[in-house]
Amino acid sequence: MDEWRLIEFGVVDIRYMMAMNEAILRRAPRNTLFFWTPLRSIILGFFQRASLELNLDECKDYTIVRRISGGGIAFSDDRGRQINYGVVGEIDGTRFPLEIIESYHTICNVLIEVLKDYGMDACFRPINDVVVSGRKISGNAQTRRGNRLLQNGTLLLDFDVREMARLLNVPSEKYSDKLVSSLEESLTWMDRELGYPVRMDDVKKKIITKFEEEFDARLKPTTPTPSERELGDKLVEKYSSPQWNFKWDSPPTDK
Amino acid sequence: MSRRTGLYKSRGGLIRCEVTLDRDRIRDIILSGDFFFYPEDALIHVTDALHGLSIRSREALVRAIENVYAEYGIISPGCEPADFVSAIRDAIKEENEGVTGEWMNGV
Numbered sequence: 001m002d003e004w005r006l007i008e009f010g011v012v013d014i015r016y017m018m019a020m021n022e023a024i025l026r027r028a029p030r031n032t033l034f035f036w037t038p039l040r041s042i043i044l045g046f047f048q049r050a051s052l053e054l055n056l057d058e059c060k061d062y063t064i065v066r067r068i069s070g071g072g073i074a075f076s077d078d079r080g081r082q083i084n085y086g087v088v089g090e091i092d093g094t095r096f097p098l099e100i101i102e103s104y105h106t107i108c109n110v111l112i113e114v115l116k117d118y119g120m121d122a123c124f125r126p127i128n129d130v131v132v133s134g135r136k137i138s139g140n141a142q143t144r145r146g147n148r149l150l151q152n153g154t155l156l157l158d159f160d161v162r163e164m165a166r167l168l169n170v171p172s173e174k175y176s177d178k179l180v181s182s183l184e185e186s187l188t189w190m191d192r193e194l195g196y197p198v199r200m201d202d203v204k205k206k207i208i209t210k211f212e213e214e215f216d217a218r219l220k221p222t223t224p225t226p227s228e229r230e231l232g233d234k235l236v237e238k239y240s241s242p243q244w245n246f247k248w249d250s251p252p253t254d255k
Numbered sequence: 256m257s258r259r260t261g262l263y264k265s266r267g268g269l270i271r272c273e274v275t276l277d278r279d280r281i282r283d284i285i286l287s288g289d290f291f292f293y294p295e296d297a298l299i300h301v302t303d304a305l306h307g308l309s310i311r312s313r314e315a316l317v318r319a320i321e322n323v324y325a326e327y328g329i330i331s332p333g334c335e336p337a338d339f340v341s342a343i344r345d346a347i348k349e350e351n352e353g354v355t356g357e358w359m360n361g362v
Contacts, residue, residue: 143293
């Protein structure tokens with residue numbers, strides 16, 4: 001059985017975590033599963049423009065970053081009631097399929113099996129969602145470099161829909177209430193489905209177990225290598241810069 | 256010339272378009288949104304290919320994007336070249352109302 005890495009970053013600054021995501025993708029010595037807990041952060045997808053997606057005036061006490069994978073906004077508040085994971089894997093065609101949606105499904109299967117263990121009607125909704133009774137409980141985003149993939153995702157334990165609605169760009173006031181009910185209708189979280197606050201550590205333990213089963217690998221707890229840390233430290237500047245985070249908001253050059 | 260914004264919800268995500276026209280031709284264009292597109296840094300080749308093209312022919316716009324897809328081996332799950340063109344057309348459609356200029360024929 002292969003031995004892969006398990007890294008728990010705990011509560012981290014999101015800029016540092018974005019840097020470590022990229023560092024692990026580029027320098028991981030072997031396949032890795034990692035977790036972190038962001039606070040008060042908004043992660044834009046690679047192709048998103050902050051000024052179009054967000055009401056920036058309302059986001060002043062949030063750290064906004066843009067990640068290297070596409071997809072939509074990952075928002076986290078101070079409650080810390082969501083599990084954020086990352087997987088870096090070699091696209092070997094067996095454990096990690098070459099076909100993109102299939103590889104999303106393979107990794108999301110871990111979360112689906114965990115949620116089923118809790119008695120939830122969970123399934124994969126292509127391209128990148130895990131849904132429970134039709135409502136999204138986990139969003140995921142994947143990027144690839146050479147023969148490696150990096151997939152990040154969130155699993156919601158609790159979620160403040162009103163807070164997210166406050167941060168998003170809506171055409172006018174009258175759409176805010178519509179947005180809240182639309183989000184309440186399309187999203188869900190574990191506490192809501194279970195009717196009690198689930199223990200995050202228990203969920204993480206299940207994720208680790210299911211991951212090992214899914215990939216027939218043993219996860220060994222460890223920390224980033226010196227090489228990963230070195231690159232991560234260098235990349236913090238990138239993820240702290242407006243040029244990167246607000247890239248698509250730069251005025252186009254004259255052609 | 257004014258900047259026009261449009262959007263289109265493809266299966267793979269929301270596509271936003273901001274375009275500036277010079278008469279019927281694309282002068283500047285920014286595509287953004289929550290879609291997935293691989294490799295990520297190839298989207299610039301799509302916008303480069305669209306510069307200077309006329310918005311009169313939907314087919315020509317789709318073909319231009321398809322050519323970029325073929326050249327760079329682009330994969331965008333749930334999101335097709337035609338979807339990007341739909342976002343562009345959405346950006347210009349409001350300006351169409353009441354416009355009788357000749358270049359609007361066939362748009």
